[in-house]
Amino acid sequence: MESTLLNLPEPARAAEKNTSAPKNRDHSIPSFWVRDVPVFGDAILAPMDGFSDWPFRSLCRDLGSAMSYTEFVRAQHIVMAYEHMAARLTFDEVERPMVFQIYGDDPDELVAAALRVQDRQPDIIDINMGCPARKVVHNGAGVGLMRQPLKVARIFKKLSAALSIPITGKIRIGWDECRSYKLIARVVEENGGSLIAIHGRTKEQAYSGLADWDAIAEVKSAVKIPVIGNGDVKLAADIDKLKAYTGCDAVMIGRAAIGNPWIFSRLDREQVSPEMVDRMVRQHLERHLAFYGVRKGMILFRKHALQYLKLQHLPRAVRTKIITRENPEEFLELLEQAFALEESETQEN
């Protein structure tokens, strides 16, 4: 791995709304630009705390995710040079365009953190304005910023003046029914932001309920900078549906990519053979162990293994037995048996 290690360390929308959605699938020309950074492709792995680490991001990038976002990192932890931040900001050159996502509520602290991580040469720095977790919003960070347009203006103005690389923002549609997405998107643009990613849910909805694709379309119409739409993309076909409905430049995929990174190659999980899953689990595990070490790597891999091993013919108890193995050889041996059984049962039926 050629990496940069820090020292601081469903709803299927039947009707198509916007017919002017870009139809470019020729990846030799950029799908869109984040200021001066070209992005080739229109499906992107969403930043996900606990998931979008180097092993998973790099696999998704191999399969077609158009750029890489890190898990979010607290600005204060960067400024205080906490060692554990290093792993979160480790990336591979082939992942570029590389986005470091940071969060905080203090404009000066965000600038100090961004300047510090800018030295590590990400292509873009993104400000999280969507996280609904209590520990993040209690002091006004994450989606808490959606209630503070003046502060968002200060943050983006200061960041875009201080940094040489583009600054972007990932938002929700608002804190509650009082939706501030259009205002915040404009504030980001007017103060130097170069892209908006919008998850079509409020803080109150968290991760359930319908994502509001109309709100995504409204943001796309309200700003000139590129817009990434996010929410309710479950199947490969939803990527084009969301683009067509909203006119957005690209689509971000979170939970549907866990256990199905092939979605970035426009494949649904049922189109992926047990053999392909088997190969992927091995490759993913190998990167996990190389990145985290065996003990931590095996434990952290469970949440991925759980999704990969949602096989039709594998009893739950056996799946649990497999994913809780602490020894990689034992895990791989049981895995091989599970996939052999799945192949033979699938062929018989």
Ligand SMILES: Cc1cc2nc3c(=O)[nH]c(=O)nc-3n(C[C@H](O)[C@H](O)[C@H](O)COP(=O)(O)O)c2cc1C
């Ligand atoms: C486990 C988990 C962790 C997440 N962590 C982050 C994060 O660090 N930064 C961020 O901007 N969004 C984060 N999100 C939100 C996702 O990026 C995305 O907006 C959300 O999951 C909706 O997309 P989906 O329906 O495709 O999953 C997280 C979501 C999940 C499920």
